[in-house]
Amino acid sequence: MAQLLATLNVRQQLLSFDELVPDADRASAYTRFCNELWTRLQQQGVAVLELVDDEEFSAFASALETCAVFFGADESVKQGAQSAVPGEGYAVRPGKELLAVRLGAPAWGSGRSRTQHAALQKASSRADRLCRGLLCALCRSPGLDVHSGRVLGLLDDAPLLGQASASLLRCARYSPDPHAAQLLAFAPHHDRGVLTLVASAQEQGLQVQLPQQGQGAGAGAGAWVDVPLGPGRVAVLCGYSLSYALGGLLQPALHRVRPVAVAGGGSADGSAATAGGGRVSLAYELCFRPNAFVDPAAITQGAAEQLPAAAAAAGEGGAASRPALLTCALMERFDATHPVSINGGVRVEQAQPRAQQELAARRQREEASLVTDAGEGDQKPAATAAAAGRSGAQAQKAAGRGWAAVANGAAEGPQGASQAPPSDATGQQRRTSLRLQQQQQQNSRQDAPAPALTGTATKKPFGTSGGSSSKEREQQAPAGATARHDAGAAAANGGAAGVSAAARRQREDNRTAAGDEAPAVKRGRHGRAPATGKQAGSPAAAPSALSQPAPAGGGNGGQAEAPAGQWAGGAIKIIIKDQSGSAVRFEVKQSTRMGRVFEAYCSRQGLDIANHRFVFNECRVRDDMTADELPGLQDGDVLDCFVNQIGN
Numbered sequence: 053m054a055q056l057l058a059t060l061n062v063r064q065q066l067l068s069f070d071e072l073v074p075d076a077d078r079a080s081a082y083t084r085f086c087n088e089l090w091t092r093l094q095q096q097g098v099a100v101l102e103l104v105d106d107e108e109f110s111a112f113a114s115a116l117e118t119c120a121v122f123f124g125a126d127e128s129v130k131q132g133a134q135s136a137v138p139g140e141g142y143a144v145r146p147g148k149e150l151l152a153v154r155l156g157a158p159a160w161g162s163g164r165s166r167t168q169h170a171a172l173q174k175a176s177s178r179a180d181r182l183c184r185g186l187l188c189a190l191c192r193s194p195g196l197d198v199h200s201g202r203v204l205g206l207l208d209d210a211p212l213l214g215q216a217s218a219s220l221l222r223c224a225r226y227s228p229d230p231h232a233a234q235l236l237a238f239a240p241h242h243d244r245g246v247l248t249l250v251a252s253a254q255e256q257g258l259q260v261q262l263p264q265q266g267q268g269a270g271a272g273a274g275a276w277v278d279v280p281l282g283p284g285r286v287a288v289l290c291g292y293s294l295s296y297a298l299g300g301l302l303q304p305a306l307h308r309v310r311p312v313a314v315a316g317g318g319s320a321d322g323s324a325a326t327a328g329g330g331r332v333s334l335a336y337e338l339c340f341r342p343n344a345f346v347d348p349a350a351i352t353q354g355a356a357e358q359l360p361a362a363a364a365a366a367g368e369g370g371a372a373s374r375p376a377l378l379t380c381a382l383m384e385r386f387d388a389t390h391p392v393s394i395n396g397g398v399r400v401e402q403a404q405p406r407a408q409q410e411l412a413a414r415r416q417r418e419e420a421s422l423v424t425d426a427g428e429g430d431q432k433p434a435a436t437a438a439a440a441g442r443s444g445a446q447a448q449k450a451a452g453r454g455w456a457a458v459a460n461g462a463a464e465g466p467q468g469a470s471q472a473p474p475s476d477a478t479g480q481q482r483r484t485s486l487r488l489q490q491q492q493q494q495n496s497r498q499d500a501p502a503p504a505l506t507g508t509a510t511k512k513p514f515g516t517s518g519g520s521s522s523k524e525r526e527q528q529a530p531a532g533a534t535a536r537h538d539a540g541a542a543a544a545n546g547g548a549a550g551v552s553a554a555a556r557r558q559r560e561d562n563r564t565a566a567g568d569e570a571p572a573v574k575r576g577r578h579g580r581a582p583a584t585g586k587q588a589g590s591p592a593a594a595p596s597a598l599s600q601p602a603p604a605g606g607g608n609g610g611q612a613e614a615p616a617g618q619w620a621g622g623a624i625k626i627i628i629k630d631q632s633g634s635a636v637r638f639e640v641k642q643s644t645r646m647g648r649v650f651e652a653y654c655s656r657q658g659l660d661i662a663n664h665r666f667v668f669n670e671c672r673v674r675d676d677m678t679a680d681e682l683p684g685l686q687d688g689d690v691l692d693c694f695v696n697q698i699g700n
């Protein structure tokens with residue numbers, strides 16, 4: 053079968069390699085494997101591994117069965133799969149159900165749930181081992197040729213003793229509903245992690261878009277192709293974190309899931325793999341640990357000779373222009389450049405009644421001292437506009453926060469890594485190209501029936517896909533935005549929380565000014581709303597002016613950057629926007645603790661604050677920060693509110 057030619061036999065060429073004395077033949081077979089893997093990821097965005105007859109696949113197969121049984125169980129069993137570990141648990145999303153498990157996390161539920169948890173842990177552990185082997189192979193490939201420790205050293209130790217790993221196994225059952233078949237089951241997205249392994253008993257469903265940028269871009273660029281799965285096969289996809297770490301030498305794979313008709317009817321054949329109907333899949337996402345220091349320049353230093361040219365071809369300036377970042381800051385960057393969750397806009401369940409009451413009382417007390425007003429925002433996701441319009445200097449400021457975290461002692465860096473804050477001189481160019489890429493991706497999402505992956509890795513084997521499907525609609529992926537999913541976010545961002553915990557401030561500001569009517573939010577340069585004349589160090593910025601309504605759209609002469617003394621007058625207005633574009637405006641003083649603003653915002657919007665995070669200049673804003681601690685915050689600036697979703 054043609055597809056088999058495109059698969060890589062892992063048993064012979066990867067897993068057994070390290071166990072055997074590498075004679076010359078084996079060594080060259082291994083080198084070929086490494087090269088094939090690298091080339092496929094570069095040219096196709098995906099490699100399909102053949103695990104047939106390999107006991108490795110049995111863990112995946114039994115985990116797929118376990119998932120099918122779980123998804124076929126009644127609600128009480130599913131609701132029992134709740135966990136205190138961030139990002140874990142069971143969730144229902146449009147067109148699918150999801151179950152997420154973190155390697156090393158304590159079991160949830162009891163009885164059968166525990167057995168299921170154990171089976172999923174076992175599959176995670178196998179997948180983790182496989183991912184590490186593949187990562188090692190990529191580093192050893194002639195195409196890259198860097199010491200594998202530079203990348204493997206950014207992962208957490210596995211298994212961790214009594215701790216949940218940053219890596220995550222995400223199980224999905226897609227709806228067997230024929231109406232849902234009109235929609236994409238998983239909208240196009242990048243995975244945020246390092247590598248993702250996908251397994252499914254069904255051959256069809258997963259599709260990848262052939263790279264449009266970088267060395268891999270060639271014939272058929274931008275076309276959607278089927279990734280043939282089924283028993284014994286595992287797809288390997290490059291995630292955002294690896295792409296960043298390698299300075300863009302590999303592009304993150306844009307992939308999606310088309311719904312496929314899978315007959316229900318349970319386990320008449322003795323297999324539960326189709327219980328209840330619908331395609332079942334496993335996606336193991338290997339992630340860097342939250343406090344790892346990802347330094348693309350250090351990682352790719354001295355790599356294969358063709359890399360400088362490849363980096364230039366990657367269109368984003370290569371490793372040199374990618375600042376070294378902690379994983380948690382990298383994840384904020386991911387969120388800011390992938391503002392739309394593929395399951396976006398899902399309101400999370402309300403908190404428990406008692407906790408809710410307490411929260412409400414506290415909010416009432418605090419809200420009395422905050423002025424808010426709702427405004428109509430433009431419908432473009434704020435982070436996209438901000439990311440696209442930000443200057444290199446601003447991006448550098450944002451990157452600098454990663455360094456601040458290092459100073460707080462939460463970070464580690466590879467030996468010999470440069471300790472100077474990196475520059476981001478081409479940030480603007482990179483973001484522009486990113487936006488272009490996103491637009492191109494969006495444009496090409498209407499492709500219809502895709503060719504399957506075939507051929508060898510040494511040539512670009514794919515033709516363009518023809519036609520377009522008017523039936524196909526994407527779920528919740530507005531124009532201009534590349535969708536993301538939030539797997540791994542909680543764990544990775546947990547590092548940010550850890551960084552912040554020590555520094556909680558007690559000084560709070562007390563009262564802010566009286567309310568005013570919300571003007572429509574307009575963005576000026578750098579994605580900012582026009583500054584008003586009463587602030588930003590203008591002569592009018594006197595304390596007495598604080599109790600006056602802010603003139604809407606008043607000018608400061610188009611000044612993009614406020615003078616350093618902008619806080620001298622005391623307060624500015626900021627805007628918080630959610631992913632739908634609706635905006636709420638707040639007036640804050642220098643010493644206002646941002647947590648209070650977020651609580652007031654969530655209270656007003658009926659949101660559970662525990663499930664939301666706030667981002668300014670691509671970096672998460674911690675609750676304990678005061679307004680003047682947000683570098684560059686000016687009157688009219690927009691903070692984005694994102695939903696932390698469970699397991700996807």
Ligand SMILES: O=C(O)CCC(=O)C(=O)O
Pocket residue numbers: 222224238243248250252257258307308309333334335537
């Ligand atoms: O179900 C699949 O085939 C892929 C799922 C996926 O892309 C993900 O979980 O990130």
Ligand SMILES: [Fe+2]
Pocket residue numbers: 241242243248307335
């Ligand atoms: Fe994915």
